[in-house]
Amino acid sequence: MSALIQDLGFSVIRMIDHFGKITVFAAQIGRAALTPPARVRLFVQEVFNLGVLSLVIICVSGLAVGMVLGLQGYNTLVRFGAEQSLGAVVGLSLIRELGPVLTALLATGRAGSATAAEIGTMVVTEQLDGLRMMSTDPIHYVVMPKALAMIFVMPMLSALFIVCGLGGGYFVGVTLMGLDGGTYMSSLQSAVDFDDDVVSSLLKALIFGLLVGLIATYRGYTCKPTSAGVSSATTSTVVIASVAILIFDYFITALWGV
């Protein structure tokens, strides 16, 4: 019993220690972002790597999720004779919840893990130490552009996911199930409020981008300088970021009402 309490105590201390370190790390990124020179070229490169290279997976996933929502929604609504509300169901589900959350989970799997692996490999091959020896802060040169790019691209990827999802829902509801296109669109338009739903959804995605960017860069930056260390950093990035997204999603929804 005492061993169990001891283990629990160690786990809590380790968690607090990690939390403190990640807070300091976030502050270092923030300071680096405000310190010249601005790494514009690296930032644009990272936007391409994290955002543009994720477009296909985001579009395909968004379309598939929208189609499933359209199908499930239609089959459920038709029982109550409310199939004309399909646009509202698909739209609100995607905009308020599924768009930002699924986009963040997909970005974690594709871009977050790649970021952690890339930085981890730089640790193993002493590239970050090489930068330090050239009097260049690795947080400024390597970490900050990646973290900021993740924050920047996440709302855009989420918006794209939502648009593709709405298209998928339209295709299933209107083209396959024979719902009137005007009904679908007017239901969507009347149910979705721009400020309460769309803007809040994008802010949610922004917070998820911050989480994924911070966790991925932190795990890569602090990984053990071995191949197993890189592997562990990559895996833990996906696991921790995914869990963090879902937990934060609950609290944002509960406290903010989005």
Add this chain to the structure above:
Amino acid sequence: MLAAAEAATDEAHVRLRDVCMAFEDREVLRRLSCAFPRGKISVILGGSGSGKTTILRVIGGLVHPQSGAITVAGHEIQGLSETEMYTVRQKLGMMFQGGALLDSLTIFDNLAFPLREHTRLREAEIADEVHRQLAAVGLTDVDELLPGQLSGGMIKRAALARAIIRKPEILLVDEPFSGLDPVSVKRIEALLRRINRELQITMLVSSHHIPSTMRMADQVLLLLDGVPIAGRPHDLQKSPDPRVAGFLSEEADDSFDAAELVGRRSE
């Protein structure tokens, strides 16, 4: 004549006093005191895990010892923040064992990196300087290649060129001969000697390659079981200390065995 590690210096450019360094439970440096003279080639010699690389990393401020004092080019670096260390590192260059070239940049961009970061040179001047350094280390037509497209010896030469491109006062060189064929070993050795002679750089080299060490070093710091023994190369070779003689002969035997084995396999 052998002397205590700290006493064997003319004008110390780098000095360590009572430095203790441990990684978790493993003690690597135990109250190490030594000094490295200005403008000379000092080679830190020792077996695997003896702390050679750790000494270089302590001097570069990449790892922080648990206790002790370190003076680098007149700066007391223990307790300095990372930002303060960047100022000290302006006087340092380091060639890492694996090169540590940025793998996403071409060789040209790798060499240009420190100049673009810390000088106001125009691109044409940077290009001239990069090509001059590449030529100095015997590399041509590698501008557009990525580090992954070079051989081990070429990577080390490119890393050396990057380390000296800003004309540092002190050059830290980590295992420059590891993993190289005999021809490349001699080429790197000649390069290091020439750089030291022409630029008057204080050079600290970690190595376990005894023949090269004996040829190029002005001073050797031999680490045996955590105990530093400093001296000139020929003094070490004539040392009556059985530990020194044992280390030098064992390493020589290993070299002989390896050469013999290669010879047998090729027959």
